[in-house]
Every structure is written in C-alpha cells, then in structure tokens.
Amino acid sequence: MFKPKMVLIDVDGTLVDSVPDLAFCVDEMMKQLDMPVRGETAVRQWVGNGVQRLVERGLTNDLDGMPETALFERAMPIFMDLYAENTSKRSRLYDGVLEGLDYLQNCKGLKVGCVTNKAAQFTHPLLQDLGIFDRFEIVISGDTLPEKKPHPLPLLHAADALGVKPEESLMLGDSKSDVKAARAAGFQIICMTYGYNHGEDIRNYAPDAVIDSMAELSNLISCT
Numbered sequence: 001m002f003k004p005k006m007v008l009i010d011v012d013g014t015l016v017d018s019v020p021d022l023a024f025c026v027d028e029m030m031k032q033l034d035m036p037v038r039g040e041t042a043v044r045q046w047v048g049n050g051v052q053r054l055v056e057r058g059l060t061n062d063l064d065g066m067p068e069t070a071l072f073e074r075a076m077p078i079f080m081d082l083y084a085e086n087t088s089k090r091s092r093l094y095d096g097v098l099e100g101l102d103y104l105q106n107c108k109g110l111k112v113g114c115v116t117n118k119a120a121q122f123t124h125p126l127l128q129d130l131g132i133f134d135r136f137e138i139v140i141s142g143d144t145l146p147e148k149k150p151h152p153l154p155l156l157h158a159a160d161a162l163g164v165k166p167e168e169s170l171m172l173g174d175s176k177s178d179v180k181a182a183r184a185a186g187f188q189i190i191c192m193t194y195g196y197n198h199g200e201d202i203r204n205y206a207p208d209a210v211i212d213s214m215a216e217l218s219n220l221i222s223c224t
C-alpha cells in the first residue's frame with residue numbers, strides 16, 4: 001500500500017480523454033493552412049508535452065519534428081483560437097475518475113492537486129466544464145512555472161505550496177514525462193494503462209504501479 005500525504009494528478013490521458021478535441025483542432029488548423037489532416041490516431045501519440053509541441057508535431061506529422069519558424073508562427077494562433085472554442089466539447093472523464101477522486105477526497109488529511117503540461121487558459125475551463133476543478137487544492141499548468149514536466153519543478157512547487165515533503169508525495173500520470181518528473185522530484189508514481197504515452201507501453205518506464213482505472217486507487221492508497 002502507498003501512504004502518501006499528497007497526490008498530484010495529470011490531466012490529459014489520466015483524468016480526461018482530451019484527444020477528440022485536440023485532434024479536431026489539429027485537423028481544422030491543417031485545413032486552414034491548406035495542408036493534409038493528420039487524424040485522431042496520430043494526434044493520440046503527440047499529446048503530453050504542451051500545445052506548442054503538439055502544433056509542431058502536427059505540422060511535421062512527426063513526433064520529433066520541428067517546422068519552419070514562419071509556418072509555426074502562422075499555425076500557432078490558429079490552433080489557439082480553435083482550441084479555445086473546442087476545449088471540452090468532445091472531451092470526457094475516463095471511467096473510474098470520479099470514484100477515484102471521491103476515494104482520495106474522503107482520505108482525511110490527504111491533499112489532492114493537479115499538474116498538467118496543458119496551458120492554464122485551457123486547463124481551467126476544461127476542468128470546470130467537466131465538473132472537477134474544485135476537487136483540487138492546487139492546479140499547476142504547463143505555463144504556470146518556468147519549467148514543465150518532465151522537469152520536477154511543478155511537482156516540487158506543489159509540494160512546497162501544500163506543505164508536504166516530496167518523499168510523502170505521489171504522482172498519478174500516464175506518460176514518461178510524469179515518471180521522469182516524479183523520479184526527479186523524489187515522488188512515488190502510479191500510471192494509468194489507458195493514457196497517451198506516445199504509443200509506448202508505460203510499463204517500459206517502470207512506474208511504482210500501473211492500473212487500468214482510478215477506481216483501483218482504493219486498493220493501492222491507504223487512507224490511514
């Protein structure tokens with residue numbers, strides 16, 4: 001059993017299946033640029049490193065791609081406008097999320113926060129529209145601090161803000177960025193099997209535990 005005093009939870013691929021909206025926006029952006037659409041399967045591999053990286057990957061059709069600066073500068077405002085209008089229309093909480101949050105929130109003294117690489121202007125409305133914004137004592141987005149995951153700063157900042165030591169803290173995520181950030185911060189890390197890890201099995205990154213649903217948290221996290 002894990003006995004953390006704080007749990008930080010990732011958004012895309014952990015709490016929210018956000019790819020339908022992100023893929024819609026990538027493809028609409030591509031259409032406006034007179035370029036080929038990429039489709040949901042490709043976009044699913046590209047989520048997790050923030051909006052800028054997603055746009056770069058979409059433009060190049062490549063996880064590691066870097067577009068020409070002029071093209072990127074034309075594309076970015078198009079994507080930002082589209083995603084502002086399509087932040088939550090097609091996005092859904094995964095099964096088990098509400099049960100998992102209920103369990104954590106009924107653990108006396110356990111602090112629950114949110115750490116995502118999604119920009120704050122999208123994170124807040126998305127969590128609000130899905131009815132879970134108020135569940136978190138702190139919400140740290142990709143542009144809240146000078147560094148985002150896999151850097152440990154957002155995790156360490158949350159621990160400091162909530163008065164918890166890193167060794168008493170646990171991250172719940174879906175990608176290698178979550179595992180790397182947690183390891184660098186000295187947190188424990190549990191990962192979801194269903195998330196977006198650039199098409200790779202998250203078990204390859206050796207998180208402390210892997211689960212299929214947040215409803216399983218009651219078997220893994222002790223409240224006492």
Ligand SMILES: O=C(O)COP(=O)(O)O
Nearest residue numbers: 012048049050116117118
């Ligand atoms: O890539 C993003 O914008 C966000 O991804 P995350 O919520 O999994 O950190």
Ligand SMILES: [Mg+2]
Nearest residue numbers: 010012013174
């Ligand atoms: Mg994620």
